[in-house]
Amino acid sequence: MKKATAVILDIDGTLLDSNAAHAQAYVEAARELGIEGASFDEILKMIGMGGDKLLPEAFGLDAESAKGKRLDERKGEIFRDGLKELSPTPGTRQLLERLKAEGLRRVVATSANGDDVNSLLKQAGVADLMEECTSSSDVENSKPDPDIVLAALKLAGRPSDEAVMIGDTPYDVEAALRAGIQIIALRSGGWVDADLRGALAIYDHPADLLAHLEETPFS
Numbered sequence: 001m002k003k004a005t006a007v008i009l010d011i012d013g014t015l016l017d018s019n020a021a022h023a024q025a026y027v028e029a030a031r032e033l034g035i036e037g038a039s040f041d042e043i044l045k046m047i048g049m050g051g052d053k054l055l056p057e058a059f060g061l062d063a064e065s066a067k068g069k070r071l072d073e074r075k076g077e078i079f080r081d082g083l084k085e086l087s088p089t090p091g092t093r094q095l096l097e098r099l100k101a102e103g104l105r106r107v108v109a110t111s112a113n114g115d116d117v118n119s120l121l122k123q124a125g126v127a128d129l130m131e132e133c134t135s136s137s138d139v140e141n142s143k144p145d146p147d148i149v150l151a152a153l154k155l156a157g158r159p160s161d162e163a164v165m166i167g168d169t170p171y172d173v174e175a176a177l178r179a180g181i182q183i184i185a186l187r188s189g190g191w192v193d194a195d196l197r198g199a200l201a202i203y204d205h206p207a208d209l210l211a212h213l214e215e216t217p218f219s
Contacts, residue, residue, distance in 0.1 A: 013189025050142020050170030091095025109152035
C-alpha cells in the first residue's frame with residue numbers, strides 16, 4: 001500500500017454533522033415559498049450532490065431560474081441561522097491533527113458554496129488545520145462530477161496515486177473514483193455500506209478511522 005501524501009476532505013456529514021440540517025433547511029424554505037417537492041427523507045438522500053443538481057431532482061427547478069435561485073438563497077439563510085447548533089462528527093479534530101502530524105497535505109473539496117466553507121470548517125473546529133479549499137463556486141460541475149476533486153488534487157500538488165479522499169456519500173465516492181483517486185468513506189453521513197461501494201474502506205466516523213489509521217494509506 002503506497003503511503004498517501006495528501007488528503008482531500010469533504011465537510012458536510014464527514015467533518016460536521018450537518019446533512020440533516022441541510023435537508024431540513026430545504027424543506028422549510030420550500031414550504032415558506034410555496035414550492036412543492038421531495039420529502040425530508042428524499043432530500044436527505046440527495047445531500048452531498050451540488051445544489052445545481054439537487055434543485056431539479058428534488059423540486060423540478062432549474063438552479064438558474066428565478067424561483068430556483070430564491071429557494072437556494074432562502075435555504076442558505078435558514079441553514080446558516082442554525083449552524084451554531086451543529087456539532088463536529090466524532091473525532092474530527094483529532095483525526096485532522098494526526099493527518100497533519102503525518103505530514104499530509106490537507107485540502108477541502110465540498111459541494112458547499114464558497115462563501116460558507118470557512119463557517120462550516122470553523123463550526124467543525126478544524127479551520128486552522130486546512131491548507132487549501134475548493135468548493136462548488138470554483139468549478140463548473142458539482143459532485144458527483146469529479147471537477148471539485150480534480151481541483152483539490154491540483155491544489156494539493158500531488159499525483160493522484162498519492163492522494164486519498166475522505167467522504168460520506170455515494171456522490172463523494174463517485175467523484176473520487178471518476179477523478180482517479182481512492183476514497184475512504186464514513187457512515188457518519190447516514191449512508192450504509194452498500195451505498196458506499198467502491199470505497200477503499202468504510203468506517204463509522206473520523207474517530208473510528210483514526211483508531212484504524214495504521215490500516216490505511218495515511219500511516
